Amino acid sequence: MTVPGDPSAPAALRPGTPPVPTLAGNAALGVTQIILWGGTFFLIAVVAGPIVASTGWPQGIVVGALSLAIFVSGLPAPLVGRLIRRHGGRPVLVAGSLLVAAGLALMAAATSLPIFLLAWAVAGIGMSASLFDPLFAAIGQAYGTAARGAMTQIAIASGFAVSLCWPATSFLVERIGWRGACLTYAVLAAVVVAPLYAWAVPRAARAGVPEAATGADPAAGPPAPARLPGEHLLAATFTTAAMIMTAVSVQLPLLLQALGILGGTAVALTTLIGPSQVGVRVIELAFGRRAHPVWSLLMSSASVGLGLLLLATLPAAAWLAMILYGAGNGMRTVVRGTLPYALYGQRDYAAAMGRLARLPLLGQAVTPLACGYLAEWFGPVTLLHLMLAVALVNLGLSLLVVRHALRPAAGTA
The missing domain is CATH 1.20.1250.20 (MFS general substrate transporter like domains)
Incomplete structure (x- = not known):
């Protein structure tokens, strides 16, 4: 059994020794963003037409489902930040990617407009815990001053999301239909993104929170986060x-x-x-x-x-x-x-x-x-x-x- 401060403990558990980002890990996290953005933000631009053609649902509502997902994703964002601060990024990001997968799977199976909108709402909750903002929060807390380079490397890798995902989604729609395309992204989110998050995001629960001062109650948790005037x-x-x-x-x-x-x-x-x-x-x-x-x-x-x-x-x-x-x-x-x-x-x-x-x-x-x-x-x-x-x-x-x-x-x- 190891405790914080023990030299045999993993780096993430030793005070003052944050984990070190690696090129392979950052590349893997870039892949997670390509898949997640392709299956959420960039999905509707390709599948909206086929959805309307096959279901007869109003185009405005189909396209507006993305706005619903973005709106829903904004509501729990502060809570997601607090969870990452207290428990680390790995469990939050894994859970978020699985929620995106659940939303996309429900989308693929939707036979009515309310179910389709519910699917986007579920995906929106997952987006709040799996896209750039929570990912950057997780690696910033874990990597400390080394996080800036890691963020940039992840952004470089994910910068190809549009160039890759729009053609790929179009190909999937042509081959297996829009439902098959949604299901493909659901599978990728569950069997590729979630494991990559589990592997590439440090396990440190509160890597960036300093040890409690002498005499402080260890069960009290980290001090309240600061709010700057600006x-x-x-x-x-x-x-x-x-x-x-x-x-x-x-x-x-x-x-x-x-x-x-x-x-x-x-x-x-x-x-x-x-x-x-x-x-x-x-x-x-x-x-x-x-x-x-x-x-x-x-x-x-x-x-x-x-x-x-x-x-x-x-x-x-x-x-x-x-x-x-x-x-x-x-x-x-x-x-x-x-x-x-x-x-x-x-x-x-x-x-x-x-x-x-x-x-x-x-x-x-x-x-x-x-x-x-x-x-x-x-x-x-x-x-x-x-x-x-x-x-x-x-x-x-x-x-x-x-x-x-x-x-x-x-x-x-």
Whole structure:
């Protein structure tokens, strides 16, 4: 039997000796994100048409099921963060992936619209405990200062999710139908993702929580997580960025068509986003470790804003707009994990990630519906201008976050 502090104990149980991330483990966690995002966020874009054709269900409700899942995923996010802080990430992430599998299996078997929506709600609960936010919370708590590189490596691997999952899902739908495609993702979530989480996520229950002070009650658990004065500002920044990403993901084909960019040209332009996301993450991994993540936040916001500005004012430079947008959005994924760690530290990181995840998820949930109505009422070009306005607001919020985050350092100089 080993106890914390015993030299024979695993590294995860020895105070001051956090587990060390490995390339194989990070690659495995990247695979989990490819499968989970392919079976949730990126699924409906491919299967909605076949579902409507085979069932006769209203297309708006079928497509809106994803918004339901995102909304549901935002509700338990703070609780998920607290569970990771108290019990470690492994059991939470494994349970989340199994819930996603259950939702997808129920989706494949759904014979009525209410059951179909219930399936997405179940998947949404699983999403709250298995996608980027809880994964980053888990590895941030476990790996400490080494977590930034691990997060970036995971983001690099998962950056191919769209490029891989949309063609793969289309192939599955053609071969075995939309129900078979949903069931395939359910099996992958259960027999690939859950075991990979069990293997690659450290077992440490509270790796980042320091030992209790002398005389403290060990049964009292970790102290309450901190809430920094600028937390609502950071949440608003993450929320506006997430809403822009969701709006572009849903409306980009329509926007390009409204700008006169059609057919193969439009498809070629959209393929620039994925490599740009991966490329900027590689640059972050190679050169960004010594810089405060708040500068990456500012660069992300500026790049997305400049990309949308180019698209709105100079459609001939749409290729550059896609590269800039992709780079900014790719950096956003990394910053979402690294910046809260820099601000909160290891002990409070998991709980903070849970709190910071709720508002962006709720914003993402309403964005597709809002964009659909705005495009119908005012036209795609006006929608693009509104997205640009939100991007400018996001840039302003990022500047305030920079000022707030660096103020203590300036005061101690």
